[in-house]
Amino acid sequence: MATKQHEELVDRYFGYIRELRAGDEEAVDRLVDLWDEDGVFEFAGASPVVGTFKGRNAIHTLYKNRVKSCGMPLKLTGELGVEAKRDIALGLVETHVNRMRALEANGNGDPDRIAVGWTTVIGTEDRRGFEVTGNHTFIFKGDRIASLKVIVSPKAEKSEGLALEGLEVSDIGRLSLAAWAVV
Numbered sequence: 001m002a003t004k005q006h007e008e009l010v011d012r013y014f015g016y017i018r019e020l021r022a023g024d025e026e027a028v029d030r031l032v033d034l035w036d037e038d039g040v041f042e043f044a045g046a047s048p049v050v051g052t053f054k055g056r057n058a059i060h061t062l063y064k065n066r067v068k069s070c071g072m073p074l075k076l077t078g079e080l081g082v083e084a085k086r087d088i089a090l091g092l093v094e095t096h097v098n099r100m101r102a103l104e105a106n107g108n109g110d111p112d113r114i115a116v117g118w119t120t121v122i123g124t125e126d127r128r129g130f131e132v133t134g135n136h137t138f139i140f141k142g143d144r145i146a147s148l149k150v151i152v153s154p155k156a157e158k159s160e161g162l163a164l165e166g167l168e169v170s171d172i173g174r175l176s177l178a179a180w181a182v183v
Contacts, residue, residue, distance in 0.1 A: 005143060006102075006114055006138070006140050006143075007100065007102075007114060009034060009138075009140075009143070009145070010100060010114050010116060010136075010138055012030075012034065013031070013034055013138075013145070014095065014097060014116075016030045016031045016034075017031070017095065018094075018095075020063060020066055020067050021066075021070065021093050021094070022070070023067060023070040024067070025067050027063075027067065028060065028063045028064050028067055031059075031063050032056055032059060032060045032063065034144065034145050035056050035059055035144055035145050036056075036141045036142075036144035036145060036146045037055070037056055038054075038055060038056075038146070039054075039055065039056060039059060039144070039145055039146055039147065039148070040052065040053070040054050040146070040147045040148070041053040041058075041059050041062060041147075041148050041150075042147070042148070042149045042150065043150050043152070044149050044150065044151050045134065045150065045151050045152035045153070045154065047173075069090060069179075070090070073088070074088050074090060074124075074174050074175065075088075075174075076088050076124075076128075076167065076168075076171040076174065076175075077168045077170055077171055088124045088125060088126060088128075090122075090124065090125075090175065090179065091123050091124050091125040091126075091127075091129075092121060092122065092123035092129065092162075093120065093121070093122050093123075093179040094120065094121045095118050095119070095120040095121075096118060096119050096120070096121075097116055097117075097118050098117045098118055098119060099116070099117045100114060100115070100116045100117075101114070101115055102114055103115050103137075112139065112140070113137055113138060113139045113140070114137075114138045114140075115135060115136070115137050115138075116135060116136045116137075116138070117133070117134075117135045118133070118134060118135065118136070119131050119132070119133050120132055120133075120134065120152075120179070121159045121162070122175050122176065122179045123159070123162045124175070127161065127162055127163060128162060128163045128164070128166065128167055129159060129162035129163070129164070129167075129175065130156035130157060130158065130159055130162065130164045130167070130172060130175075131156070131157050131158075131159040131162075132152055132153045132155065132156055132157065132176070133153045133157075134150065134151050134152040134153055135150075135151050136148060136149070136150050137149045137151075152176065156172045156176075
């Protein structure tokens, strides 16, 4: 049954994700502590943002890799093609939760999961980027996350203050993968 306690856990989860994206290595353990021992984290979006991580050890590795991607260097192709390849670093990755609601899936009238809709802004150090929408669906086992399914829209939208122009489809994929390969 999804309870106020589960909603608070989801709020903490997104707070720890902000800390992780800011490079706080201690956030890794705080995140892992939210999970059941046999938890499953699944990226169910479009390629390249897909994958499943089973168990706390795999989820720990996922978060550990994500914290290491802060400022991660990337090569972007840009509108001029291969000749325009340039080094850049991942800068901004910021998620804004738009809505959260408890869902019933067990048939007994009790909500047993929480769905969260969000928008994430992804940008480079030089202010190129975009935003995407998506959702997280949390399922709980007691006071821990038993399962988390993340779906990321494959469609990049213009974001205020960032230039989407000049980014190729492969650039958007690289930035998305760097932002979510591990969260």
